[in-house]
Amino acid sequence: MSTQDTEADEQDVQERLESSTAGRAAISVLIVVLLGIAAIVNMPESITKNALAPVVGRAANLIGLDQGWAVYAPTPRGLSTYLEARVLDRDGTTTSVPIPTTTGVSEYWDYRWQRYGDTLLNGPDNKPRWAPYARWVADQQRAQGRHPVVVSLVNISAQSQPPGSPVPRTAWVERQFFSIGVGS
Known part of the structure; x- marks a missing residue:
């Protein structure tokens, strides 16, 4: 046919x-x-x-209709947050691994990564997802020839300021919230 x-x-x-x-x-x-x-x-x-x-x-x-619009009104989210994994290798080096993102048109089909990162950062109810993500990061590092022994998840955040403020947000703050040994 x-x-x-x-x-x-x-x-x-x-x-x-x-x-x-x-x-x-x-x-x-x-x-x-x-x-x-x-x-x-x-x-x-x-x-x-x-x-x-x-x-x-x-x-x-x-x-795909499960998106909330509370980010816009009545009280928009005031905290900008990012997830980053910090991978400690057997040789003592540390590599920072952000959530995978792309630019341009591909942002639309890669947005799921940003949503997943937000899910991991949104409270202790998502704690069961932390270890699988950290292990996945370790597997990705192994595939690149590295030898990870510990993966830590870090919340990088800053408070957004109201429109018209001299600076758009406060200084970025990093907080490690999870760590797991992944052996090698």
């Missing part, structure tokens, strides 16, 4: 859906469901949201 045949088949399915009453109704229902999920995920804390969250949460996570 050629690429043209596949594209024609996909177009036929789309045309059939859009040209039939049942197809248009199905598309409308899908749109209403997606808008409903987005509305529930973004509504303020309430009894309704808490009741619907278990049902809607998994679907929202699956399709």
Whole structure:
């Protein structure tokens, strides 16, 4: 089957859906469901949201609608934070390993790393994720020919200042919050 045949088949399915009453109704229902999920995920804390969250949460996570907008209002987050792993090698050298990031268009599909870093930094509930991430960093270092013995996770943070302040944020502060021996 050629690429043209596949594209024609996909177009036929789309045309059939859009040209039939049942197809248009199905598309409308899908749109209403997606808008409903987005509305529930973004509504303020309430009894309704808490009741619907278990049902809607998994679907929202699956399709990528699980983002909160509290960063914008009513009280935006005032703390800028970054995660960095510090890897101590067998020879005594230390390597700093930030969360993997890229620039340009690839930022959009690599954003998951930033979200993962935020998850690791957001409280003791995420403690079970610290060791697996530290071991993953150690494995990446081994793949580069290094010999890690200890991986420490460091929270680098600064308090953002209100608009119009002479400096955008306070001085950066580093706090090690986890360390694990990874042997070599």
